[in-house]
Amino acid sequence: xxxxxxxxxxxxxxxxxxxxxxxxxxxxxxxxxxxxxxxxxxxxxxxxxxxxxxxxxxxxxxx
Amino acid sequence: xxxxxxxxxxxxxxxxxxxxxxxxxxxxxxxxxxxxxxxxxxxxxxxxxxxxxxxxxxxxxxxxxxxxxxxxxxxxxxxxxxxxxxxxxxxxxxxxxxxxxxxxxxxxxxxxxxxxxxxxxxxxxxxxxxxxxxxxxxxxxxxxxxxxxxxxxxxxxxxxxxxxxxxxxxxxxxxxxxxxxxxxxxxxxxxxxxxxxxxxxxxxxxxxxxxxxxxxxxxxxxxxxxxxxxxxxxxxxxxxxxxxxxxxxxxxxxxxxxxxxxxxxxxxxxxxxxxxxxxxxxxxxxxxxxxxxxxxxxxxxxxxxxxxxxxxxxxxxxxxxxxxxxxxxxxxxxxxxxxxxxxxxxxxx
Numbered sequence: 001x002x003x004x005x006x007x008x009x010x011x012x013x014x015x016x017x018x019x020x021x022x023x024x025x026x027x028x029x030x031x032x033x034x035x036x037x038x039x040x041x042x043x044x045x046x047x048x049x050x051x052x053x054x055x056x057x058x059x060x061x062x063x
Numbered sequence: 064x065x066x067x068x069x070x071x072x073x074x075x076x077x078x079x080x081x082x083x084x085x086x087x088x089x090x091x092x093x094x095x096x097x098x099x100x101x102x103x104x105x106x107x108x109x110x111x112x113x114x115x116x117x118x119x120x121x122x123x124x125x126x127x128x129x130x131x132x133x134x135x136x137x138x139x140x141x142x143x144x145x146x147x148x149x150x151x152x153x154x155x156x157x158x159x160x161x162x163x164x165x166x167x168x169x170x171x172x173x174x175x176x177x178x179x180x181x182x183x184x185x186x187x188x189x190x191x192x193x194x195x196x197x198x199x200x201x202x203x204x205x206x207x208x209x210x211x212x213x214x215x216x217x218x219x220x221x222x223x224x225x226x227x228x229x230x231x232x233x234x235x236x237x238x239x240x241x242x243x244x245x246x247x248x249x250x251x252x253x254x255x256x257x258x259x260x261x262x263x264x265x266x267x268x269x270x271x272x273x274x275x276x277x278x279x280x281x282x283x284x285x286x287x288x289x290x291x292x293x294x295x296x297x298x299x300x301x302x303x304x305x306x307x308x309x310x311x312x313x314x315x316x317x318x319x320x321x322x323x324x325x326x327x328x329x330x331x332x333x334x335x336x337x338x339x340x341x342x343x344x345x346x347x348x349x350x351x352x353x354x355x356x357x358x359x360x361x362x363x364x365x366x367x368x369x370x371x372x373x374x375x376x377x378x379x380x381x382x383x384x385x386x387x388x389x390x391x392x393x394x395x396x397x398x399x400x401x402x403x404x405x406x407x408x409x410x411x412x
């Protein structure tokens with residue numbers, strides 16, 4: 001599964017399971033948050049990524 | 064300039080040996096022009112003479128490529144050719160592959176200019192068009208007359224040492240070369256001109272065609288993610304501090320694989336990014352912001368996945384050619400499969 005901030009790029013290159021990232025320089029983080037909050041956000045994103053991997057899809061899908 | 068000596072390559076069908084049943088024909092070399100070579104000779108007129116014609120069965124060439132190339136190279140040397148023409152092969156797959164392969168071999172070994180012609184979707188085009196000049200033709204021999212007239216025209220100009228123009232003007236398959244030219248208008252003006260034409264619905268020609276990307280069917284869902292081995296891959300340029308394998312910050316020539324066994328968190332003391340295409344400040348402070356190892360390690364401990372694979376794969380996706388990136392992707396995919404990984408989280412910046 002592809003974590004990518006610019007969704008159209010991910011769609012163009014043909015990724016099938018897509019999770020939008022937070023921002024280009026920190027797709028799986030957010031420097032505005034406290035360290036604890038940031039890790040929480042990252043875990044939440046990764047749980048979503050795991051859900052995507054275990055979900056049956058028939059076409060390109062953004063989660 | 065004196066008369067140039069040309070050798071022409073054709074298959075068993077155009078060489079009038081026979082059809083598919085004669086596909087196993089080993090290379091034959093005849094003096095002078097044969098088959099389509101006769102018409103080609105007329106078009107080449109006095110500037111060039113087809114001194115010999117190589118005829119080879121498509122199946123023989125496909126199944127014994129190295130031997131066929133050796134035999135042909137040996138056989139045509141004594142004709143001391145100045146120029147080599149193969150085909151046209153139209154959309155005949157094995158014939159196209161043979162034309163591409165023999166042209167490449169002649170160019171590399173005899174150091175003479177070569178040209179072939181085929182339909183752009185012939186598999187020979189995909190494989191050899193980058194190195195071998197290939198004229199675009201229609202998809203069947205119905206297009207023979209047109210193909211030969213353009214083929215001879217281009218060949219004559221090459222023989223006379225003329226520089227060829229752009230692929231669109233000359234009708235050959237683009238070879239991916241970049242050349243400097245003088246343009247009357249700056250890039251910005253040309254881009255706006257193009258945009259205005261596009262908005263008006265007028266015809267315009269892009270200066271940079273977008274690459275065609277593969278489409279693949281979605282992989283099946285992972286059944287029991289709690290037991291699965293999951294790997295992390297990134298094009299965000301995360302590497303061990305010091306970039307031990309010197310991955311380039313743009314147009315990366317490789318991907319690398321690094322161990323994360325027993326690492327719970329990527330720290331700025333041990334990891335960094337070498338990607339040259341985004342502001343690295345945030346990833347340098349905490350590389351987990353690009354390669355989410357800390358979160359995945361915790362989820363592994365909490366039993367959300369079976370195991371986090373012991374290595375991560377990394378490259379720099381910054382102006383990296385699609386062809387190279389595809390190659391890295393295929394190699395990484397093979398390695399992951401061989402190591403029992405069933406799911407991948409790929410982050411890109």
